[in-house]
Amino acid sequence: MRDLVSLLNAESHRLDALERLRRLRETVQGRIVFTTSFGLEDQYLSHLIFSQDIAIDVVTLDTGRLFAETYALWQTTEEKYGRRIRAYHPDANALQEMIADQGVNGFYHSLDARKSCCGVRKVKPLKRALEGASAWVTGLRGDQSEARGSVDFVSFEAGFGLIKANPLADFSRAHVDAAAHAAGVPLNPLHARGFPSIGCAPCTRAIKPGEDERAGRWWWEKDEKKECGLHVAADGSIKPRFVHSDGDRPWAV
Numbered sequence: 001m002r003d004l005v006s007l008l009n010a011e012s013h014r015l016d017a018l019e020r021l022r023r024l025r026e027t028v029q030g031r032i033v034f035t036t037s038f039g040l041e042d043q044y045l046s047h048l049i050f051s052q053d054i055a056i057d058v059v060t061l062d063t064g065r066l067f068a069e070t071y072a073l074w075q076t077t078e079e080k081y082g083r084r085i086r087a088y089h090p091d092a093n094a095l096q097e098m099i100a101d102q103g104v105n106g107f108y109h110s111l112d113a114r115k116s117c118c119g120v121r122k123v124k125p126l127k128r129a130l131e132g133a134s135a136w137v138t139g140l141r142g143d144q145s146e147a148r149g150s151v152d153f154v155s156f157e158a159g160f161g162l163i164k165a166n167p168l169a170d171f172s173r174a175h176v177d178a179a180a181h182a183a184g185v186p187l188n189p190l191h192a193r194g195f196p197s198i199g200c201a202p203c204t205r206a207i208k209p210g211e212d213e214r215a216g217r218w219w220w221e222k223d224e225k226k227e228c229g230l231h232v233a234a235d236g237s238i239k240p241r242f243v244h245s246d247g248d249r250p251w252a253v
């Protein structure tokens, strides 16, 4: 597995995003899952996968708290490409218990409550979405924030025992934006209103000039890395690492 990861990583430097996806599909046996949250990067990757008919499952984590614009874009994207984007929802009992315990907007009250909410609404559904998969594709870019600066093209996620691929790791936002517009990719109108990074509605605000792209996420948390736990390793780093499946927790939630 390490040899394959090293090979794909080395090759990625000379490939474009589409070639990276194709190479991943050619090289990795079994199910490959792309998790989209309908942001700029994810929409571009969905476009490449759908328009080129690459055998990668496109899924989303429907937290139930997304912006109305995001749900509309989800529908528009399915209609444009004629493909269903499968949703993974929070477990109903876990959600019911959490809201009974912390209240409907309890995530504002403490970091633990926020992480609990992200755990129930995102991380656990992600685990279901990736069950049995060989590889996971994401839209992470290295320059989205300081915390994401060291994102690799391809790594091994020990917690799931799968390959994680970030075909846009070395793309700038301007690069993705230009490619997406040139290809006529449907985009979330919130991007034009100051939301470069779009998550759940109650936890995302527009950013101010000079702020990093993820500054609008969980804005009330002053000192925390702006991550929901989906891409955070056990030591708090964003950079995927080579580790063994010896109890290492892949998600800091």
Ligand code: SF4
Residues within 6 Å of the ligand: 063, 065, 107, 114, 115, 117, 118, 119, 121, 122, 199, 200, 202, 203, 228
């Ligand atoms: S982003 Fe906010 S609403 Fe969404 S899962 Fe996390 S805490 Fe809950």
